[in-house]
Amino acid sequence: MTARRNLALAAKHLALIALLVVMLFPVYVMLKTSVTAFDQLFGWPPSWWPKAWSLANYRDVLVGGYHFGRAYLNSTIIALTTAALSIVFGFLAAYGLSRFRFRARQSLLFVALATQMFSPVVLIVSFYRIMRGYHLLNTYAAVILAESALAIPIALWLLHGYLESIPVDLEEAAMIDGCSRLSSLRHVILPLAAPGIAMAGIYTFIYAWNALIFPLVFLSQSQLYPIPLAMSRFVGQNVVYWNLLMAGGILATVPVALLFSAIQGVFVRGITAGALKG
C-alpha cells in the first residue's frame, strides 16, 4: 500500500515537473537572453547557457538612450490612476449594490459582468473619435479614462463579491449604536474590506500596466509610451535587439510579480467568490 502510494506521488511529481519545464521554457530563454551580449545572440545552434554573464543589457535598458525609465514612469502613472479611479468608483458602487435591494440591481450587476467580456477593440473606433474631439490624443488622460471604463466594472464585480461575504450584522450593530451609515462604512466596513480593496486595486493596476491597445491608438508621441509600446524601441531597422527586449521584459514583469505575490491568497478567494458565484 505505501509502495503504491509512493509510486503515485513520484508520478505526480514527475508530471508536474514535466508541465513546469514546458511552461517555464520561455521564461528560461528570456532570463538567459537578458544576460547575453548582443554579439552572442545569433549563433547556430543556440547556446543553452550564456558564455559570459553580463548585466550590461539591464544597464542599457534602464539608463541607455532608450528612455525606458520614462516608459516605466508612464506605465506607473497610467496604472496607478486607473487603479485609484477603479477602487473609488468601484467600491462605492459595490457597496450600494451589496447593501441595498432595488429594482435595477440585477441589471447593474449584469452590466458590470458583461463589460468584463468586452474587447477594447469594440470601443476603440469611437473612442478614437471622442478623444480626438476633446483634443485628448497624446495625453495620459485618454488612456486612463478608456482603461478605467473597463477596469471600474472589474473592480466593482470583485468588490461586490468581497462585500457580500462580510456579514451585514456588524454594520447593523454599529448603526443601532447610533452610527450613521457613512461612519459605519468608514469604521466598520472599510477596515474589513481592506484586503478586498487591495486585491481589486492590484488587479486593476496590473490590467492597466499590461494594456496595449488603447495606448497604441491614443499615443503617437514616443515620450508618452508605456512599457508595452516602448519595447518597440529595441527593434532596429534591420535587427532586433533580443537581449535588450528580454531585459526590458523582465524589468516590466518584476513589479507585477511582486504585487501579485502580495495578494495571491486573497485573490484566489476573490476570484472564486466574485467571478464564479455571482
Add this chain to the structure above:
Amino acid sequence: MTTERTPARSLSRRPSRWAVVRRALHPDHSPVLYLLPAVLFLLLFLAYPILKVLVESLYADILIRPDLGRTFAGLRNYGRLFTDPGVLRALRITVLWTLTSVAGKTLVGFAAALLLQHPFRGRRIYMTLLMIPWVTPVVVAAIAWRWVLDGQFGQLNGLLSALGIIHQPVSWLGQQGTAFVATAVVDMWVGIPFMAMVLMAGLQAVPNELYEAGRIDGATSTQMFSFITLPMIRPILLVATLLSSVWTFNSFQVIWPLTRGGPAGATTTLVVRTFTTAFGSFDFGLAGALATFVFVLLMAVSYGYWRLLQRTG
C-alpha cells in the same frame, strides 16, 4: 406662497417634496449616491462610445479619403461585412483559434488542478512557479515567444534539432499553418495558470467526506473522478471555459506582437481585423460595423453566461 403656510402638524403628516427627494438621496437609506459616480462614468465612457460605434457603422467614412466626405450609408457597411471574404475568413479563423486555445487551456489547466488538488510536500512551490506565465505582461510574453519561435536562431529550433526532430530551422511564425498553431499555443500558455487556479479552487470546494465515503465503498480512483469530482466541478468548469472562450475570442495582445495577423491573414481574427480596418485602412464605417458585430456576439454570450451563473450560483 406666504399665504399658504402649512401648519406644523400637517407638515409632519405629509412631508414636502424636498424631504422626499432628500430621503431618496440620503446615504443612510438609498443607494443612489453610492452608485452615481460609477454609473455616470460608465454612461459617459462606456455606453456613449458603444452608441457612437453603432452610429459610426451607419456611415461611409474613410478617414484618409476626406475628399469622399462622410455620408450616410444605411446598412451598406453591414452588407459589405457579410459579403467580404476577408471578414468571413476572419470569423472562421476566430472560431477555430478560440476552440483550439480554450481546449488546450482547459485540458492542461484541469490536469494541473487535479495534480495539485491534495496537499503534499512541495505543492506551494509548484503553484508559485505555475503562476509565472500569468504575472508576465501579455505583450512581454508574446515578445519572448517570438524569440523562442524565431525562424533562424530560436531556442525551439535549437531544442528540436538537438533532439533530432527537425533537420533545419523551421520558420514557425512565417508559415500559415504553424503560425496559427503557434499563436494558439502562446495563448494557451498565457491562460493555463488562471484556468488551473480557478479549477483548483473549485476542487477545494468538493467536500472531503464524499471522497471518504467513496473510499469506504471501495471506489477506484477512476470511479471517484467520474462520479464525484466531475459532477461536483461541472458548474465551475462550465463557467471557467465560457469566460476563457470570451477572453480568447478577444485576444489581441497575443496575436498582434507575434504576427500582426499574418502571414497572409492566417492569424487575423475578428478583433485583429477590426483593428486593421480602423487603423490600417482607416475605413471607420466598416470598422464600426465589425465592432458592432463583435459586440452583439459578445453580448449574446454574456447573457447566456449570466443565465448560467444564476442557475448554478
